[in-house]
Amino acid sequence: MKKENLLEKICIILVLVIPTIVRIIISLKIPLFMQGDARADDYLYVRYAKSLLEGNYLGTFDGYTLVKSISYAIYLYINNILGIPYRLSLILFYILAISALVYTLNKIIKSTYFSVVLYLFLLYSPVMLHNENIQKVYRGGVLVSSSILVISCFIGIYASEKKMEKILWSIFGALSLPFFYYVKEDSIWIMPFICVIILIYCVKNWFLIKETGRKKILNLLLMFIPIISLLVVTVTYKKINQGYYGEYTITDRSSTNFKNVIHDLLVISETNGGNKEIWITKQALEKAESYSPTLKKYEPVKKMYDNGGVKVYYGDLFFWSFRYVFNDEYSKNGIKINKIYGKIDKELKNNIDRKNIDNSKELYLSSVAKGLSKNDLAWLWKNWKKYFVVLATYKYNELSVDVATGDSNSINDMMQITNTPAVTQEVINTEWKNQYRKVISVVQKYVVGAYQKTGKWVFLLGFLGLVTLPVFVIRNKSYQMLSLMGIVVGLLSSVVPLFIGVQWFSNFLGYKKFYDYIGCAIPIMQVLEALGLLMLVRGTSIIMHKVKKLRRKDA
Structure with a gap:
């Protein structure tokens, strides 16, 4: 090996090793x-x-x-x-x-x-x-x-x-x-x-x-x-x-009835004041309570808004608070809670005006995230440069x-x-x-x-x-x-x-x-x-x- 090549390799090793140690x-x-x-x-x-x-x-x-x-x-x-x-x-x-x-x-x-x-x-x-x-x-x-x-x-x-x-x-x-x-x-x-x-x-x-x-x-x-x-x-x-x-899923936001209920609430919220910052509104939750007797029994509006003095939940923060409404129902496994969410999901789907689902004007890339409307797409286009900077x-x-x-x-x-x-x-x-x-x-x-x-x-x-x-x-x-x-x-x-x-x-x-x-x-x-x-x-x-x-x- 030439002396120049050996020296070059030693220099490269030092340039790599010393900064790595530091x-x-x-x-x-x-x-x-x-x-x-x-x-x-x-x-x-x-x-x-x-x-x-x-x-x-x-x-x-x-x-x-x-x-x-x-x-x-x-x-x-x-x-x-x-x-x-x-x-x-x-x-x-x-x-x-x-x-x-x-x-x-x-x-x-x-x-x-x-x-x-x-x-x-x-x-x-x-x-x-x-x-x-x-x-x-x-x-x-x-x-x-x-x-x-x-x-x-x-x-x-x-x-x-x-x-x-x-x-x-x-x-x-x-x-x-x-x-x-x-x-x-x-x-x-x-x-x-x-x-x-x-x-x-x-x-x-x-x-x-x-x-x-x-x-x-x-x-x-x-x-x-x-x-x-x-x-x-x-x-x-x-x-x-x-x-x-008892739940065949990765998380409760993937293959569970909890995910289905959240999506139902997102769809209801689409026509009840939902926007890019407030994914699920209080009005939407009130409407959901009127659709589902099972949901109403747990009084989510009262527990999430009235008792705590909260006016709005931004983005997916709603999901966390909503989950806490059912804390007492989580027991040894997920079978019981999944059945409760399944019953709520069924009641919501049976009572939601089909037009709210079939003619939804928003694109749902994920069933547990707010859909994209034309206004949302316009906002993304208008603001991407600020975020990119x-x-x-x-x-x-x-x-x-x-x-x-x-x-x-x-x-x-x-x-x-x-x-x-x-x-x-x-x-x-x-x-x-x-x-x-x-x-x-x-x-x-x-x-x-x-x-x-x-x-x-x-x-x-x-x-x-x-x-x-x-x-x-x-x-x-x-x-x-x-x-x-x-x-x-x-x-x-x-x-x-x-x-x-x-x-x-x-x-x-x-x-x-x-x-x-x-x-x-x-x-x-x-x-x-x-x-x-x-x-x-x-x-x-x-x-x-x-x-x-x-x-x-x-x-």
Whole structure:
């Protein structure tokens, strides 16, 4: 090996290793915010994980048992068994995910220097320096990392030439796709990317690879194994829930009568004052009580509005309060409560004016979300630029030092599950407060601040570069460029619906919550920006080369 090549490799290793170690140290210096009083969110997952550790699946059935999917609880469960501090496991998982993505993309880009830059760009991404994703004991950070890992696995299957490597990526995909899919309940947004990758893989496999028909079929099977795994896990997951709780479902918002009742209320609300912020109105609930004697018996209007002095419930906040109306009916399993909701659903459907259902003017993309009207679509179109600026500039990215909330038992549970000490008032009153704040201040100013200041320009230049990608494909007739084009189209086909969906869902919560929920789109946006900048550099290089060539001719 030449001395120059050895020196270059050593420099590359140092450029990768040193920032990675620094990044891990930063993660360990940023405190967790333990919300022991977040009974339906942070602490609920801790409750799930605690039950798993006790061998009691998700615990005794009640109104909280099937409101979230299980993957994040499994992550906490495994992390606890391994004894790894939560902050360390979170950053290691993220580093693993971006390393896999950079590695698989390099099979197509074939540029070591680009891969190094992309890795560092993602390593210090604000998405994993944001309180929602790394400070809360909640699913945000795991969701981001697992989505990157799924994307990496499918690109790996597509781009790998060696059979054994394809098999390994297929196995990793079979593990990562179901895990990602059940970290959050709306993970279907990743499917357009998967469909595009499968399509271009099928074209590549049948028309460009010279192998026998049997080998072609085996190659195709490797791409479909993760999908088969997801289907098997889904059926198994539902069967387990049915065995424990009497409901063949993932959550109570998917395959249950609770979901049907919510949809009935959404339809009724469509003609009773519902809008993009108030999905289900008090008037709609009053109308539903008049339709359903069973519903009226539980007095939801009185319990949700009159007794509590609440005027409106925005967005899906209505669902949570509505569920609490039936708390006393949740017993050992879901059979009883499902029958009650089923009776209400039947009464509502029998009494609702059929025109309200058959001639609905709204498009229901989900049966448990408000439908889209023409006015709603107009609002989406009118406001998307404002939301996109929030995404592209990382405007609401922030870290903080917050005292743990909730009672001592809940906080102790969270400490034990995460293998991490809590920031209590006693800790805040010591020198640790200043240490935490110093670290956060430096990270916010010099790391996140750098991304925020350059975000708009990086996006614009990246976008300009991506526009030139089709030109590269047409002029060079390069399979490499065609593959890259397919991946870009796949990523866009998933990130655009994700962006629209989060914009729509969070409109009643404000821009800060939009940024909290859009986490998975950030690394995808950054990859697209990096690819665009690469195309811009290559395009500029070609132009400069041609200019020099012309000058030589003129001379």
